[in-house]
Every structure is written in structure tokens, then in C-alpha cells.
Amino acid sequence: MSRVLGREERADPARADRPERPDMLDLGGVQARRRRTTERAFGAAVFVPVFLALALLVTLLFDVVTDSFSWQVIEPRNSGQSFSFLEGFAAFGTWENVVRLELLAQGRTQEEVDALLSDPEARRVFGARNRVELMPWVDGRPLRWFVTSIRDDGVADLPLFEGWRRRAELLAGAEPGQVVLLNAWLDLGFLAKNASRSPAMAGLLPALVGSLMLVALVIVLSVPLGVGTAVYLEEYAGDTRFARLVELNLSNLAGVPSVVYGILGLTVFVRLLGLGPVVLAGALTLTLLVVPVVVVAAREAIRAVPDSLRQAAYGLGATRSQVIARVVLPNAIAGITTGVILAVARAIGETAPLLVIGAAAFVPRPPDGPLSLFTAIPIQVYTWVSENDVEFTHVASAAIVVLLLVLGVLYSLAFYLRRRYESRW
Amino acid sequence: MTEAVRVPEETVRHDPVPVEEAAVVITDLSLWYGSYQAIHRVSLTVPRNQVTALIGASGSGKSTLLRSINRMNDLVEGVRVEGSVRYDGVELYGPDVDPVEVRRRIGMVFQKPNPFPKSIYENVAFGPRLMGFRGDMDALVERALRSAALWDEVKDKLKQSGLSLSGGQQQRLCIARALASDPSVILMDEPTSALDPIATDRIERLIHDLKRDYTVIIVTHNMQQAGRVSDRTAFMHLGRLVEEGPTDLIFTNPRHELTERYVSGRFG
Numbered sequence: 001m002s003r004v005l006g007r008e009e010r011a012d013p014a015r016a017d018r019p020e021r022p023d024m025l026d027l028g029g030v031q032a033r034r035r036r037t038t039e040r041a042f043g044a045a046v047f048v049p050v051f052l053a054l055a056l057l058v059t060l061l062f063d064v065v066t067d068s069f070s071w072q073v074i075e076p077r078n079s080g081q082s083f084s085f086l087e088g089f090a091a092f093g094t095w096e097n098v099v100r101l102e103l104l105a106q107g108r109t110q111e112e113v114d115a116l117l118s119d120p121e122a123r124r125v126f127g128a129r130n131r132v133e134l135m136p137w138v139d140g141r142p143l144r145w146f147v148t149s150i151r152d153d154g155v156a157d158l159p160l161f162e163g164w165r166r167r168a169e170l171l172a173g174a175e176p177g178q179v180v181l182l183n184a185w186l187d188l189g190f191l192a193k194n195a196s197r198s199p200a201m202a203g204l205l206p207a208l209v210g211s212l213m214l215v216a217l218v219i220v221l222s223v224p225l226g227v228g229t230a231v232y233l234e235e236y237a238g239d240t241r242f243a244r245l246v247e248l249n250l251s252n253l254a255g256v257p258s259v260v261y262g263i264l265g266l267t268v269f270v271r272l273l274g275l276g277p278v279v280l281a282g283a284l285t286l287t288l289l290v291v292p293v294v295v296v297a298a299r300e301a302i303r304a305v306p307d308s309l310r311q312a313a314y315g316l317g318a319t320r321s322q323v324i325a326r327v328v329l330p331n332a333i334a335g336i337t338t339g340v341i342l343a344v345a346r347a348i349g350e351t352a353p354l355l356v357i358g359a360a361a362f363v364p365r366p367p368d369g370p371l372s373l374f375t376a377i378p379i380q381v382y383t384w385v386s387e388n389d390v391e392f393t394h395v396a397s398a399a400i401v402v403l404l405l406v407l408g409v410l411y412s413l414a415f416y417l418r419r420r421y422e423s424r425w
Numbered sequence: 426m427t428e429a430v431r432v433p434e435e436t437v438r439h440d441p442v443p444v445e446e447a448a449v450v451i452t453d454l455s456l457w458y459g460s461y462q463a464i465h466r467v468s469l470t471v472p473r474n475q476v477t478a479l480i481g482a483s484g485s486g487k488s489t490l491l492r493s494i495n496r497m498n499d500l501v502e503g504v505r506v507e508g509s510v511r512y513d514g515v516e517l518y519g520p521d522v523d524p525v526e527v528r529r530r531i532g533m534v535f536q537k538p539n540p541f542p543k544s545i546y547e548n549v550a551f552g553p554r555l556m557g558f559r560g561d562m563d564a565l566v567e568r569a570l571r572s573a574a575l576w577d578e579v580k581d582k583l584k585q586s587g588l589s590l591s592g593g594q595q596q597r598l599c600i601a602r603a604l605a606s607d608p609s610v611i612l613m614d615e616p617t618s619a620l621d622p623i624a625t626d627r628i629e630r631l632i633h634d635l636k637r638d639y640t641v642i643i644v645t646h647n648m649q650q651a652g653r654v655s656d657r658t659a660f661m662h663l664g665r666l667v668e669e670g671p672t673d674l675i676f677t678n679p680r681h682e683l684t685e686r687y688v689s690g691r692f693g
Contacts, residue, residue, distance in 0.1 A: 238502055308539035312599070314500055316552040316606055317529030326551070331542060 064404070067397035068186045071163025073156040073170060073178055157391055186398035195364050195380075199391035204399050207380035209366035210279065210359075211348055211406070214376055217283030218290055218347050223340055225287065226294025227329075230336075233295075234302045235324055254292040261289045262356025270357050277358035280370040285353050290343040297339020301332035334421030341414040345407050351378040377403045436468065437680045439670025442657070448473040448610060448640040449494055454508035456486075456493055458501065463489045466508065467666045469659055471610075476632060476641040478655035478672065480648060482687070486664040487644045491612050494642065495531035496524040512610070529556065531610040532603035537619050538595035540587030540602070545570075545579050548587040548598055552606030565605060572638075573601035574631050593624025597631065604639075611635065613643040617650065629654050648688055652676055660684045 158166065163182070170180045193203020229246070237243035265285025275281040305328050313323045329336075354376055361383045363375040375383075377399055384396035449471040456464040464486045471477045479487040492498045494510055496517060510517045517527050529552075540548050549566045550558075558565070566583070570576040575597040579590070587598050596616055603611055613632070617625040632654045635641055645651050651658050652672060659669035660683070668675060668684040679685040 306539070308535060308537060309541060311497070311500075311535060312539045312541065312602075313551070313555075315495070315497060315528055315533035315535070316555060316602065317525050318555050319525050322555055326555075327541065 061404070064397050064400045066160045068184070068394055068401055069160040070183050070185070070391075070394050071156075071158040071160070071167070071170065071180065072183045073174055073180050157394075183394070185394040186401055190395075190398055191402070194366075195362055195375075197362075199387075199389055199395050202384070202392075202395050204377065204380065204402055206363040206366045207375050207377045207399070208402065210363070210374040211376045213279050213367060213370065213374065214283050214286060215344050215348055217280065217370060218286050218344055219340060221283060221287040222290045222294050222343065226291045226340070226343075227298050227336060229291070229295045230298030230302055231324055231328075234299055235320065235328065250292050250295055253288075254296065257352075258289055258350055259352040259356055261285055262353030264288060265353060265357045275371070277360065277373060278371045279367050279374045281357055282354050282359055282374060282376070283370070285357055286347040286350060289350065289353060290347050293343040293346065294336075294340055297342070298332070298336045301335025301339065302328055304335060305331045334417055337417050337421075338414045341410050341417070345410045345414075348376075348406060348410070349378055349403065351376075351382055354379055355382070377406075434466075434665075436666045437668040437670075437684070439668075439674045439678075439680075442470040442472045446472045448512065449642070450509075450511045451490070451494070452509045452511070454490070454493060454506070454510060456489060456498065456507075457505045459503040463664050464493070465664045467661075467664075469666055469669060471640060471642055472657065473640050474636055474638075475656040476636050476643060476654050478651035478658045479642065479644045479661060480646075480651050480658060480687070481661035483646075484663070485661040487661045488614055490661065491614055491642060491644050492533075494610070494612055495528045495533055497528070497533065499524050529606055530608050531612060532606055532608035534596070534599050534603055534611065534613045534616050536615040538592055538599050540590070540595050540598050542586060542588055544584050545587050545590070545598060546583040549601050549605045551602060556606070569601040569605035570598075572604050572635070573597045574627065574634070575601055591624070593620050593627060596620060596624070596628060600628075600631065600635075608639070610640045610642065613641065615644050615646060618646060625650070648676075648690070660687060662687075 156170070158170070160182075163170065167180070174180050190203050191208060192205055193201065195206050196202045229250075233243060233246060237246070262285060265281060265288065269275050269281040269284045270277055273281075275284075309327050309331065310323055313327045318326065359379055360373050360375050361379065363373055367374040381396050381399045381403070384392045384399065447470045451467060451469045451471075454464055454467045455462060467486075467490060469490075479491060481487045489498065493506060494512075494517075498504045498506070506518060508518075512527075512531065516522065541551060543551075546566055549569050550562055553562065553565055567576060567580075570579060575594060578594060579585075579598075582589075587595065590598060596619075600611075600616075616632075617628050620628065629650065632641055632643065636656075643651075643654065655672045657670065658672040658675040660667045660675065660679075660681075662683050668679060668681045675684065676688050679688055
């Protein structure tokens with residue numbers, strides 16, 4: 001049995017029914033060639049999905065980035081004393097200042113301007129709705145020209161490559177007074193501008209601040225919950241019925257569609273607790289969504305801490321809480337942080353639960369606290385994509401690029417932390 | 426083992442330890458992991474400032490016995506203990522005894538060196554910090570490292586990770602870490618089984634030095650080691666204490682057949 005089969009055994013007639021055993025060194029033989037072909041085919045077959053995934057990713061990035069540029073023919077229809085909102089914003093900081101300057105330039109007195117700007121109703125109107133539409137409400141006169149940008153009056157809008165091809169055509173066709181320009185929708189102004197019904201005016205500031213506030217709150221809420229649960233399950237709970245129940249629930253919760261969490265959040269946080277569709281309600285809902293992920297990551301990180309370290313600490317007279325605080329958690333922190341960041345990255349892209357709890361589609365200004373109405377980047381993208389105006393496609397693309405950048409930063413952070421802390425082992 | 430030899434209910438004892446020299450007194454100790462009985466009514470007296478070796482084949486319960494002296498077995502789920510372990514006359518399994526307190530008095534060194542992934546300094550300072558030590562930590566760390574014969578090798582790199590040391594140095598660091606908590610008994614669970622002969626020799630010499638200040642109980646697979654380092658030896662088999670007494674008597678004049686076979690290397 002254990003003897004290596006030799007030539008004389010192959011010749012053994014009693015074993016004639018055995019398949020022919022190839023020579024050990026069949027370097028150029030049929031078998032070897034066939035084997036190599038199979039190996040190559042297998043390698044190629046495995047590479048195909050990787051290639052497809054990469055191609056899709058590149059296509060997505062290319063599409064989104066090129067969509068955030070467009071060639072535009074603009075017709076400035078503004079009065080001579082006007083300046084663009086952006087310039088005003090850059091120079092004077094707040095929209096109130098822009099409005100004040102323009103009102104003064106129209107020949108109003110300082111007192112009239114102060115009165116207008118201190119009227120709470122006028123301010124609410126300024127702040128809550130599109131200023132362009134509402135100016136007439138303020139004093140019966142359209143003030144559109146000073147809050148809108150020169151870019152507002154687009155005559156034509158062409159995609160990046162088509163516009164580049166037909167640039168000569170565009171320049172030739174432009175009437176006197178019209179301007180042809182390459183509009184980069186994603187600029188710093190886009191991040192600094194508030195929301196608007198006009199694509200040229202629309203900015204991501206409220207959604208960006210909303211998303212960042214959500215993320216901050218989700219971290220604050222989900223870390224103690226998730227890490228606490230993980231520590232309980234790993235270090236305290238034995239194989240009790242309760243622990244198994246918690247475990248079962250966790251694995252089930254991780255698979256629940258996010259819309260369902262939205263309905264839960266709507267019922268509990270928005271209605272029952274009466275929070276309304278505010279940042280805190282959104283953050284609590286996303287926390288529910290994210291906690292199972294954090295728990296799973298934290299449990300894995302805690303389980304990866306060698307038991308010999310726990311034994312060493314116990315042997316030195318550490319209490320259970322000391323072992324957890326001084327040995328287990330410090331050694332699991334990299335894994336936990338990575339898990340939290342990945343969970344947060346999931347939360348930042350979630351749209352459905354926020355829509356269900358009633359996050360606003362249009363929020364003119366960033367939320368000032370956890371109890372303000374809010375919107376988030378994915379919701380903003382969703383809203384913009386569903387607009388009719390073709391220019392909103394570019395705005396949405398610019399927002400998607402921002403979202404991807406934020407995700408990229410989070411993933412790099414997770415990668416960096418993992419690399420940095422793993423080297424200690 | 427080819428033929429069954431009856432394990433006696435009574436332990437064969439040579440030269441019992443006088444009561445006034447006793448540091449740890451184990452009386453009729455039985456221990457179960459769930460329904461499996463790992464230790465059967467073991468009684469053993471460990472003398473102060475001597476090295477006592479626990480020998481026996483794998484699964485003989487010697488590590489379990491060692492771990493029940495500082496109540497490390499409490500950490501295992503489903504453990505049940507009967508009988509008594511007294512240290513300085515105090516019943517360690519008494520109702521008011523905090524196992525944490527026991528482990529601070531009775532330190533432990535494990536089979537595999539297990540320094541924390543911290544600096545050498547912080548490894549040694551770990552125990553004192555647990556107890557809220559407020560004094561001169563530098564002096565305490567130096568003293569512990571000197572006692573563990575490691576100071577000269579690490580005094581210039583106290584801030585380096587404990588994991589950067591060699592295996593033998595790591596094990597001495599673990600001994601220093603145990604000494605820093607100022608225990609009076611040190612339990613060693615096969616402390617050299619993961620080390621090369623030179624590192625083993627250093628640890629053995631260290632054990633020899635330690636008994637001046639500490640009571641040492643060492644579990645070992647290596648009979649030569651037991652012969653070299655210990656004053657008394659206890660031989661265990663299948664959870665029972667078969668024979669115990671001064672090491673030279675156990676090795677030269679074993680009375681029980683199992684002991685005789687084991688120390689002569691005929692099984693185990």
C-alpha cells in the first residue's frame with residue numbers, strides 16, 4: 001500500500017484495469033500540456049469577473065466625473081449693477097450681505113434695508129424658499145437679478161465631449177452678449193452654496209452638512225451600543241439561551257432591508273417620541289441599521305485578541321472589567337474602528353430609510369443642530385435626478401462625486417488604521 | 426502504558442512537610458469540568474521558599490491542579506471544585522474570598538511566553554497599575570526586571586515592545602511581570618517548553634534564585650528539569666496524586682510502580 005508504485009507494478013497483469021499512471025517527469029507530454037491549458041483557462045475564468053468589476057467601476061467614475069462638466073451658452077440678462085451671487089458670497093460671506101448690498105445699490109436707504117432684513121417673516125421667506133421666486137413677496141418688486149447668477153440664463157447645455165467637438169459651432173452661433181463657457185459644476189462654490197430651485201444656484205452645503213452631522217451622530221450612538229453588545233456577547237454571556245437569542249436577532253437584523261428600518265424609525269422616533277423628521281431621528285434610524293454591522297465587526301476583533309493575553313491579565317489579578325478595558329479593547333481597537341468606519345460608510349449612502357422617515361427633499365440651509373430638519377447627500381442626489389431640467393443632471397453628478405470622495409476618505413482611513421495597528425502584532 | 430496499574434486512593438508520601446513550613450496546603454481537592462472529573466481528592470502540602478515540581482503525563486491533571494491554586498480555573502465555564510486549598514491558613518475557596526485577590530498574591534507564568542503588545546516597561550508595570558500603585562514605578566520595574574535576570578539586557582530599551590524580545594527573554598519578562606505584583610507564590614506552567622536549551626538553562630537558574638524570596642510551584646514535562654530545579658516532586662497520574670516527596674527520593678527511590686516507570690522514562 002505505502003510502497004511507491006513502480007514500473008513493474010504497472011506491468012502487473014492483475015492490475016491491468018487500473019488507469020495508466022503517467023511518468024513522474026512528463027515534461028512535454030500530452031498530460032502536461034493538457035494540465036497547463038486547464039490551468040490557464042481556469043486562471044482566465046477567474047480573472048473575467050475581476051476585469052468586469054473593474055471595467056464597471058471605471059465606467060461609473062468616468063460617467064459621473066464627465067457628467068459634472070458641461071459646455072454652456074449663457075445669456076447674461078442682468079442689469080449693469082448686478083454681480084453674480086457667487087462673487088457676492090465670496091466677498092461678503094452671507095447672503096444677507098449680498099441682499100443688503102443689492103438693496104442699497106437699488107437706491108434704498110439703510111433703514112429700509114435694515115427693516116427688510118430684520119423682519120422675521122421676510123427672513124423666513126428668504127431662508128426657507130427659493131429667493132428668486134419669493135422676492136416679489138418682499139416688496140412687490142422682482143429682485144431676481146441680484147440673487148441669481150449670470151449662469152442662470154442658460155441657452156444651451158452640451159455634455160463635455162460633444163461640447164468640445166462642437167465648440168467652434170457654439171462660438172459661431174453665439175449671439176452678441178452671449179457667453180460660451182465650460183462649466184465645472186463641481187467647484188468649491190458648489191460645496192458652499194445653499195440649495196436652490198435653479199440648477200446654476202444649487203449647492204450641496206445643506207446636504208453635505210446634513211450627512212456629516214448624521215455620520216457624527218451615528219458614530220456617537222452606534223459605537224457604545226455596538227461595542228457594548230459585542231463585549232457582552234464575547235466576554236460576559238456564556239452559552240445561555242438569552243445570548244443565543246441576541247445572536248440570532250443580530251444576524252437577522254443585519255439582513256433586514258433598510259426601508260424597514262425607515263418604517264421603524266418613522267414609527268418610533270418621528271411619531272412616538274415626537275422628534276419629527278430631524279437629524280437626530282435620521283441618525284437614530286441609521287444607528288439601528290448600522291449597529292448589527294458594528295457588533296459583528298467588534299465581535300470578530302475581540303475574538304481575535306489571543307486568549308493568552310486575557311489569561312496573563314487575569315493571572316496578574318485583573319478583574320474582568322480591567323481585562324476588558326486594559327487588554328481586550330486596546331488590542332481590538334483597530335478592528336473595531338475599521339468596522340465602525342465601514343458601517344458608517346454604509347450609513348452615509350443610505351437613502352431609503354431617510355426618505356421614509358421624511359427627510360426633506362429641499363432644505364435651503366444646513367441644519368444648525370440635531371433637532372433641525374435636514375437632508376442628506378443621497379437624498380439630494382435622488383431629488384436632483386428626478387428634476388426635469390437637464391442641468392440638474394450635472395448638479396446630481398457633482399453631488400455623486402462628492403459622495404464618492406467622502407466614501408473614499410472613509411475607506412482610506414479604515415485601511416490606514418488597519419495597517420497602522422496591525423503592525424503591533 | 427501497556428498494562429493497567431491500579432492507581433492507589435492513598436498517595437505515597439515521603440518525608441511530609443512540617444506544618445510550620447507549609448505555604449499552600451491542598452486537602453482532598455477534586456475538580457470537575459462539567460461531568461468530567463479532572464482531579465480526584467488530591468492532598469498536597471507545598472513548603473515555603475522551596476521549589477515544588479508537579480510531574481506526570483499529559484492529561485494527568487497537573488496543570489489543572491496548578492491552576493486551582495490561584496483559582497484560574499474559575500475562568501473556565503462549568504468548573505466545579507470540592508475540597509480545600511489553604512494559603513497561609515486562609516481558605517482560598519472560602520465564600521468571602523475574591524479570586525482576584527488570590528491571583529494578586531499567587532502569580533502565574535504560562536507555558537507560552539505571553540507578553541502584552543506593549544512596551545517592556547508597561548508590561549512589568551501592568552500588575553502594579555491594576556492595583557493602583559502610586560509609588561516609584563521606575564524603581565519597581567527595575568527591581569522586578571533585576572529579579573527576573575533581565576535588567577541588563579533590556580535596561581536601554583524599556584520603551585520597546587515586549588514582543589521584540591527573544592522567546593527566552595519574553596518568558597523572563599513574563600516572570601518579571603508576575604514578580605512586579607509582589608506575590609509570595611509563583612506558579613509556573615511548563616515555563617520552558619517553548620524555549621531552546623540555552624534559554625531554558627537561564628530560566629532554570631532564575632527559578633533557583635527565586636526560591637529565596639518566593640515559593641515556586643512548577644509544572645514540567647521534563648523530568649531532568651524537575652530533578653535540576655525542584656526540592657520536592659509530586660507525581661500525578663490520571664487526576665490522582667500518586668507519590669510525593671523530596672525530589673531525590675522520588676527519583677532514586679520511588680515506591681509506587683507508576684512513579685518508578687515514569688521517572689525511569691518507561692512511559693509518559
